[in-house]
Amino acid sequence: xxxxxxxxxxxxxxxxxxxxxxxxxxxxxxxxxxxxxxxxxxxxxxxxxxxxxxxxxxxxxxxxxxxxxxxxxxxxxxxxxxxxxxxxxxxxxxxxxxxxxxxxxxxxxxxxxxxxxxxxxxxxxxxxxxxxxxxxxxxxxxxxxxxxxxxxxxxxxxxxxxxxxxxxxxxxxxxxxxxxxxxxxxxxxxxxxxxxxxxxxxxxxxxxxxxxxxxxxxxxxxxxxxxxxxxxxxxxxxxxxxxxxxxxxxxxxxxxxxxxxxxxxxxxxxxxxxxxxxxxxxxxxxxx
Numbered sequence: 001x002x003x004x005x006x007x008x009x010x011x012x013x014x015x016x017x018x019x020x021x022x023x024x025x026x027x028x029x030x031x032x033x034x035x036x037x038x039x040x041x042x043x044x045x046x047x048x049x050x051x052x053x054x055x056x057x058x059x060x061x062x063x064x065x066x067x068x069x070x071x072x073x074x075x076x077x078x079x080x081x082x083x084x085x086x087x088x089x090x091x092x093x094x095x096x097x098x099x100x101x102x103x104x105x106x107x108x109x110x111x112x113x114x115x116x117x118x119x120x121x122x123x124x125x126x127x128x129x130x131x132x133x134x135x136x137x138x139x140x141x142x143x144x145x146x147x148x149x150x151x152x153x154x155x156x157x158x159x160x161x162x163x164x165x166x167x168x169x170x171x172x173x174x175x176x177x178x179x180x181x182x183x184x185x186x187x188x189x190x191x192x193x194x195x196x197x198x199x200x201x202x203x204x205x206x207x208x209x210x211x212x213x214x215x216x217x218x219x220x221x222x223x224x225x226x227x228x229x230x231x232x233x234x235x236x237x238x239x240x241x242x243x244x245x246x247x248x249x250x251x252x253x254x255x256x257x258x259x260x261x262x263x264x265x266x267x268x269x270x271x272x273x274x275x276x277x278x279x280x281x282x283x284x285x286x287x288x
Contacts, residue, residue: 021232021248021288023270027066028282033074034059036275039150039206039260041091046071047262048091049273049281056085056103063264068271068281075130077101084132085119090150090206092162098137098183099123100162102149116142116149118164120183137183144188146171152207153179154216154235161195163209163216169202169224174216174238199243201231206260210267215247219261219272222251228258228272254282 031037035053042048047068050058056077061068077085089102098120105115122135129135142149147168154163154176161176174197181192188194203221210217216238218231230250237245260273263286270284 019247023250023286025282028279037273042262050088055083056088092151092153094153097179100151116145142188154209165204198238225257228252228254
């Protein structure tokens with residue numbers, strides 16, 4: 001029995017050893033007017049950073065030599081001037097499929113009870129008008145979640161799904177939702193929305209999909225609200241086993257609250273964002 005257990009452990013460790021992913025921060029600086037930055041979404045050479053200010057906001061940047069250049073375009077997650085998505089927690093975009101944005105709403109003053117909502121929006125209209133007026137298509141309560149929602153498109157068995165994950169430290173899961181069913185639902189617990197799920201480690205702030213490697217990155221804290229962790233998962237193996245199949249874990253000595261992350265054109269460079277008021281943006285170097 002012990003021999004078999006040791007053999008199985010060796011197989012897992014050997015798999016991990018085949019992917020010695022390493023990452024380190026190369027530069028940290030500040031971008032203002034984002035409030036508490038909650039994430040970063042990349043499309044081509046445009047970088048959309050979103051945050052929790054007096055209202056939920058998103059601002060557009062392009063990559064400079066060693067910085068992000070402000071394109072002076074700000075978008076507000078408001079309807080008729082009223083805050084709609086105060087605490088944006090993820091943007092899921094894929095050509096030909098609905099666009100979703102996550103939101104977490106505090107339900108009590110202590111911040112111990114939250115309501116998770118996913119919004120389907122008209123992305124092009126939102127970028128054109130700068131608000132959600134006329135661009136909010138549906139509001140879906142993510143009641144299938146345990147704590148929080150952070151949508152990101154992933155591909156599994158040649159089909160695209162909206163993945164999301166929990167933040168807390170009990171019963172955490174990554175869940176895959178059917179995007180068409182999700183876009184028409186009022187709750188994620190409705191039939192046909194939830195397709196598959198697996199257990200994962202705690203304090204997940206956001207998700208990042210690497211399509212060329214079938215890897216899902218859990219953008220995490222090592223403890224509640226503090227210290228950085230990136231957990232690289234084999235998504236197919238995680239879904240088939242029902243629990244996270246870890247390829248590699250990257251941690252840094254940064255002590256603030258990691259919120260979002262994206263790779264650049266190549267997988268050796270990345271940007272991480274935090275909710276800090278100062279030094280909230282970091283460039284990172286990776287080796288595989």
